[in-house]
Amino acid sequence: MSNEVIIQNAVKRYGDFTALSDVSLKIAKGEFFTLLGPSGCGKTTLLRMIAGFNSIEGGDFFFGDKRINDVPAHKRDIGMVFQNYAIFPHMTVEENVAYGLKARKTPRAEIDKRVKEALELVQILPLAKRKPSELSGGQQQRVALARAFVIEPSVLLMDEPLSNLDAKLRVQMRSIIKKLQRRLGITTIYVTHDQEEALAISDRIAVMKEGHVMQIGTPRDIYAKPANPFVAGFIGVSNFLPCQVEKVKDGRAMVNVSGMEGQKVKIDVNRDYAGKATLSARPEQLFFAKEGMPGVVTFTTFLGDFIEYEVQLESGQSITINEYTKDTTEVHEAGEKVHIHFDPTRVSLFDENGEVLSR
Amino acid sequence: MSRPFRGKVKMDFWFFTKILVIAALCLFIVYPFYTILTKSIFSSKVDGVTLYNFQRFFSKPYYYRSLLRSLVVCSSTMVLAAVLGVFIAYVMTRYNVPGKNILHVLIIMSLMSPPFIGAYSWIVLLGRNGLLARLMSSIGLTAPTIYGRNGIIFVFTLHLFPYVYLYTSGAMNSIDSSLEEAAENLGMSKLRRIWTITIPVVLPSILAGCIMVFMTSLADFGTPMLLGEGYTVLPVLVYNEYMSESAVDPYMASSLSVIIVACSLVMLGFQKLVVDKKNYTMSTLRPPQETKLHGVKRFLTALPIYIVLFLALLPQVVVICQSFVERSFSGVVQGINLNNYRTILSRLGSNIFNTYYFSLVAIVFIVIFGILVSYILVRKKGKVANVIDTLIMFPYVIPGSVLGIGLIVAFNKPPIVLVGTAAIMIISYIVRKLPYTVRSGSAFLYQMDPSVEEASINLGVSPMKTFFTVTARMMMPGVMSGAVLSWITCINELSSSIMLYSGKTSTIAVAIYQEVTRMSDGTAGALATILTLTTVISLLIVFRVTKGKVKIV
Numbered sequence: 001m002s003n004e005v006i007i008q009n010a011v012k013r014y015g016d017f018t019a020l021s022d023v024s025l026k027i028a029k030g031e032f033f034t035l036l037g038p039s040g041c042g043k044t045t046l047l048r049m050i051a052g053f054n055s056i057e058g059g060d061f062f063f064g065d066k067r068i069n070d071v072p073a074h075k076r077d078i079g080m081v082f083q084n085y086a087i088f089p090h091m092t093v094e095e096n097v098a099y100g101l102k103a104r105k106t107p108r109a110e111i112d113k114r115v116k117e118a119l120e121l122v123q124i125l126p127l128a129k130r131k132p133s134e135l136s137g138g139q140q141q142r143v144a145l146a147r148a149f150v151i152e153p154s155v156l157l158m159d160e161p162l163s164n165l166d167a168k169l170r171v172q173m174r175s176i177i178k179k180l181q182r183r184l185g186i187t188t189i190y191v192t193h194d195q196e197e198a199l200a201i202s203d204r205i206a207v208m209k210e211g212h213v214m215q216i217g218t219p220r221d222i223y224a225k226p227a228n229p230f231v232a233g234f235i236g237v238s239n240f241l242p243c244q245v246e247k248v249k250d251g252r253a254m255v256n257v258s259g260m261e262g263q264k265v266k267i268d269v270n271r272d273y274a275g276k277a278t279l280s281a282r283p284e285q286l287f288f289a290k291e292g293m294p295g296v297v298t299f300t301t302f303l304g305d306f307i308e309y310e311v312q313l314e315s316g317q318s319i320t321i322n323e324y325t326k327d328t329t330e331v332h333e334a335g336e337k338v339h340i341h342f343d344p345t346r347v348s349l350f351d352e353n354g355e356v357l358s359r
Numbered sequence: 360m361s362r363p364f365r366g367k368v369k370m371d372f373w374f375f376t377k378i379l380v381i382a383a384l385c386l387f388i389v390y391p392f393y394t395i396l397t398k399s400i401f402s403s404k405v406d407g408v409t410l411y412n413f414q415r416f417f418s419k420p421y422y423y424r425s426l427l428r429s430l431v432v433c434s435s436t437m438v439l440a441a442v443l444g445v446f447i448a449y450v451m452t453r454y455n456v457p458g459k460n461i462l463h464v465l466i467i468m469s470l471m472s473p474p475f476i477g478a479y480s481w482i483v484l485l486g487r488n489g490l491l492a493r494l495m496s497s498i499g500l501t502a503p504t505i506y507g508r509n510g511i512i513f514v515f516t517l518h519l520f521p522y523v524y525l526y527t528s529g530a531m532n533s534i535d536s537s538l539e540e541a542a543e544n545l546g547m548s549k550l551r552r553i554w555t556i557t558i559p560v561v562l563p564s565i566l567a568g569c570i571m572v573f574m575t576s577l578a579d580f581g582t583p584m585l586l587g588e589g590y591t592v593l594p595v596l597v598y599n600e601y602m603s604e605s606a607v608d609p610y611m612a613s614s615l616s617v618i619i620v621a622c623s624l625v626m627l628g629f630q631k632l633v634v635d636k637k638n639y640t641m642s643t644l645r646p647p648q649e650t651k652l653h654g655v656k657r658f659l660t661a662l663p664i665y666i667v668l669f670l671a672l673l674p675q676v677v678v679i680c681q682s683f684v685e686r687s688f689s690g691v692v693q694g695i696n697l698n699n700y701r702t703i704l705s706r707l708g709s710n711i712f713n714t715y716y717f718s719l720v721a722i723v724f725i726v727i728f729g730i731l732v733s734y735i736l737v738r739k740k741g742k743v744a745n746v747i748d749t750l751i752m753f754p755y756v757i758p759g760s761v762l763g764i765g766l767i768v769a770f771n772k773p774p775i776v777l778v779g780t781a782a783i784m785i786i787s788y789i790v791r792k793l794p795y796t797v798r799s800g801s802a803f804l805y806q807m808d809p810s811v812e813e814a815s816i817n818l819g820v821s822p823m824k825t826f827f828t829v830t831a832r833m834m835m836p837g838v839m840s841g842a843v844l845s846w847i848t849c850i851n852e853l854s855s856s857i858m859l860y861s862g863k864t865s866t867i868a869v870a871i872y873q874e875v876t877r878m879s880d881g882t883a884g885a886l887a888t889i890l891t892l893t894t895v896i897s898l899l900i901v902f903r904v905t906k907g908k909v910k911i912v
Binding site for chain 1: 808810811813814815816817818819820821822825829832833
């Protein structure tokens with residue numbers, strides 16, 4: 001049966017190196033939860049602690065109300081999809097998928113029925129008698145998937161399952177996984193370093209960096225309201241503009257953006273603050289205007305549905321601006337002098353320590 | 360709260376396996392060698408702890424000359440084998456040599472054939488009364504002698520060049536062709552390309568092959584014993600010191616053993632320090648292409664390979680022919696028949712039985728230990744695994760005669776008396792031949808992703824059961840191909856058997872040696888044919904099972 005997963009103050013050390021420090025997560029029953037971060041952030045380490053392949057140095061792990069810290073890996077009732085699929089090379093597709101059911105002493109007739117259903121769900125029933133060496137990467141991926149969910153585990157773990165597929169197949173498998181997970185309602189923990197994949201597939205995401213959780217939220221939250229500059233820069237592209245918060249009045253900050261002196265910008269904030277700050281704006285949140293930060297277009301890239309501009313501001317900083325082709329007919333060429341502006345209700349504001357200020 | 364994991368020793372299956380393996384290694388490797396070491400610093404002529412034996416060794420020409428001779432023979436063999444091996448490897452990997460795959464198999468076969476049979480066969484051809492020698496003298500020519508230093512080097516080179524070939528061709532096949540193309544593109548001529556790019560990149564592999572040649576020729580006993588005729592090298596001296604009926608001197612033999620092992624360890628240290636560090640890892644996207652030659656050019660390029668292989672395999676053919684020739688005691692040919700086989704079956708049947716019986720028992724243990732030890736070395740890394748690794752590979756570098764002496768001095772008195780039993784023969788086989796299986800098994804396991812095992816555990820099968828149903832099952836090809844090599848070297852084993860055998864536990868290899876010294880060519884030939892056939896059939900099985908991808912080195 002599917003279950004909720006609670007992790008309290010998880011710690012992992014390798015010698016003096018702390019791979020994971022004090023991570024706490026609560027993943028709801030049936031939720032699709034993603035651990036996202038650059039390599040070395042501890043996401044795979046955490047996943048393998050849940051699976052039971054890494055020892056737990058501190059903290060408590062629960063499936064529902066059952067503490068699993070001391071439950072050996074083979075008794076945790078987890079389905080796992082490995083990065084390289086880990087298909088048993090000496091067994092057929094069928095035997096691979098039936099393996100976990102046999103371990104559970106499921107009656108023969110039921111094994112046959114469930115294996116067939118699982119293979120049907122991932123659309124490889126005709127390949128049931130094949131050996132893994134006769135399968136393509138995408139087909140092996142489906143076997144790995146079927147083998148993991150056929151046992152109806154309490155939790156499904158996926159360790160970068162799509163990283164070995166080519167770009168097109170990756171997008172295709174992504175939606176198959178997502179739809180399957182919805183349909184079966186299995187609590188799923190998914191590890192990836194690909195932010196686009198994470199945004200597309202997850203109910204919620206935990207962004208990790210150097211063993212710490214930086215932010216937990218829905219894909220839209222994380223994209224629109226990053227909790228710190230790291231998340232803003234890791235999820236999508238962000239331009240960081242230095243600025244000065246002069247004062248906060250009635251929950252609104254008067255912000256002085258360098259290059260836009262004399263044009264006070266008002267941004268809704270969550271607390272009182274005065275001093276240096278950073279304004280974070282996505283390329284699509286910036287636009288060309290009559291007034292704003294003056295700069296020169298240095299490079300124009302036509303990408304079909306939008307045009308990407310590289311603009312050098314007077315401070316010397318280079319920023320990226322995207323303009324959708326459906327919104328404009330005008331193309332700015334390199335060398336052209338422009339002014340850049342933004343919508344103050346959409347950008348993010350961080351204080352000197354990287355704590356979020358904007359609401 | 361959760362307990363900390365570190366420092367907690369898990370009392371699981373692997374814990375007990377490690378203890379068992381370490382205990383066995385201590386008993387059959389550490390203890391015998393320790394006994395040799397302690398014996399080497401005593402003497403029957405001086406009281407108490409003394410370096411008398413070593414002083415005598417380095418002051419008496421009779422002793423130190425054998426060391427110099429060993430070094431001369433081994434270095435000459437190494438250089439010649441390197442020249443032959445590198446040349447053949449280059450031609451075989453880069454040109455469309457006719458019959459390439461068969462040649463490769465034949466080269467491996469010539470390496471796996473029992474070394475002393477080569478020596479014996481060359482005596483039949485070029486020795487006193489040799490076939491070729493007589494043929495040449497009948498037309499007024501003097502045949503070169505096969506006895507002495509040059510004969511030993513000649514036989515060693517033909518037998519051992521495959522080591523250099525196998526290491527070098529392996530490396531040459533893994534050079535990405537873009538490397539040489541880049542040199543060509545930068546304007547290098549063909550020969551200078553080989554000299555500045557190809558050779559330096561494969562140099563570590565060439566050196567590794569050379570070291571194998573050096574250590575094997577240093578340890579070999581049969582060839583110099585048969586061909587030496589007064590040109591005494593170290594292993595022969597050890598045997599003489601220990602076995603000579605006039606004065607058995609275990610102390611001097613022990614000291615000599617220590618000196619041989621020291622030489623081997625120096626070579627091994629050189630390998631660890633220089634060769635292993637200089638190894639280049641390459642990602643081969645495009646393996647090198649072979650150049651297509653045509654007509655006479657193609658034949659001439661391959662001709663040297665054919666000549667070398669003809670010489671290397673000639674002994675096997677000669678031996679098989681000899682086995683059908685019946686001779687009188689004075690050497691006069693009586694007829695072509697199977698009488699030699701009848702003779703050995705009636706007189707030496709127990710030797711044949713012993714050879715297969717000992718080797719089979721040894722192989723069962725080697726396979727079981729091979730699987731377990733390979734797994735510990737690859738998946739249970741740590742201090743214990745490192746100790747096991749070093750100890751397991753130690754017999755790889757010590758000559759069989761030294762191990763034989765070690766086992767004798769260790770187990771010829773209570774509490775454990777094994778001398779003269781079948782057990783001591785089997786133990787020496789297991790200890791000496793286990794490295795082949797462990798190397799092959801662990802190399803195979805290294806390429807196996809651990810996530811396959813984790814997938815099984817994750818699906819609810821306990822680690823123990825996973826090991827037996829998934830891991831061991833998947834390791835089988837690697838373990839079995841190593842085990843066949845262990846098996847082949849077991850049946851052909853001479854240098855430790857000749858130290859350890861008793862009347863009841865003699866083997867084919869020992870009998871061949873004795874028949875040759877009695878000038879009984881026919882029966883020796885029949886015995887050698889049995890070994891050769893077993894070797895060839897075993898190798899063919901390996902080639903079939905591994906689809907030609909057997910790793911000898």
